[in-house]
């Protein structure tokens with residue numbers, strides 16, 4: 001794990017002075033070796049590097065970018081659970097991530113509250129609401145938990161009769177595949193009565209490697225549905241070409257594109273913002289390049305809406321900042 005700017009700069013052969021860095025960020029640099037090794041040396045504009053560099057510009061206050069852009073704090077009936085959409089609850093399984101993505105809307109979320117001892121409460125909540133049929137393990141990152149704890153969680157969830165689907169949302173398989181390689185967990189998921197979905201998070205084709213391919217194969221062989229979500233990020237993947245290559249490479253590795261999220265307006269991430277109008281243009285471009293099943297749904301998270309909202313045509317879009 002790389003945690004200092006000097007370590008990173010040594011690996012990618014750049015001088016810290018070539019980058020406009022914040023060495024004292026409250027959301028410090030954190031990047032697994034595997035991910036860092038995919039960064040092209042001597043390229044300050046590398047699309048993977050831009051996702052993890054703590055920049056001084058993050059400190060600028062920008063109108064419209066705040067600390068809880070998706071209204072999650074208001075939908076937190078108990079500390080470790082979010083119940084925002086019908087039929088699905090999201091369990092905050094861990095306060096940690098293996099990588100610190102600069103654009104993350106969760107960077108200001110009070111994760112410390114999500115301690116293991118709150119799961120009992122979360123399970124009681126799910127048990128009492130038979131309209132819930134899907135449990136999503138999210139985070140932080142579920143793979144921050146040990147294999148026995150994850151298997152125990154699975155068993156607890158299987159005991160709730162009205163649950164038929166378990167979804168795992170994780171960036172670990174992409175950024176640190178060796179850590180998501182959990183043979184016992186995979187074997188256990190394979191025999192579960194639940195339908196299992198693994199939603200990985202990959203923003204750029206360069207994040208996909210021989211190791212991710214091998215890992216996805218194992219999950220696939222266990223009958224697990226593999227989907228990807230990405231975030232549309234300025235200078236990282238905001239071109240038809242980049243998104244087309246990403247979709248094709250995901251498919252080659254057995255993963256279908258699911259969502260492409262427009263950036264949540266979180267304080268510190270404004271430099272990643274892509275205008276809705278450009279997003280729409282990219283979506284149109286993708287539709288012309290790819291079969292329908294390789295075009296992700298472009299979505300925006302609007303606080304208070306009953307689902308993730310699909311990007312609207314710009315004419316209808318009042319909010320096009």
Ligand SMILES: *Cc1c(COP(=O)(O)O)cnc(C)c1O
Nearest residue numbers: 082083084085088089090136308
């Ligand atoms: C995105 C999200 C979900 C899942 O939504 P889907 O549209 O089913 O992928 C569930 N809960 C929360 C809080 C979410 O943010």
Ligand code: SF4
Nearest residue numbers: 097099100101104171
């Ligand atoms: S892995 Fe996901 S939750 Fe963690 S910092 Fe990155 S985007 Fe945020």
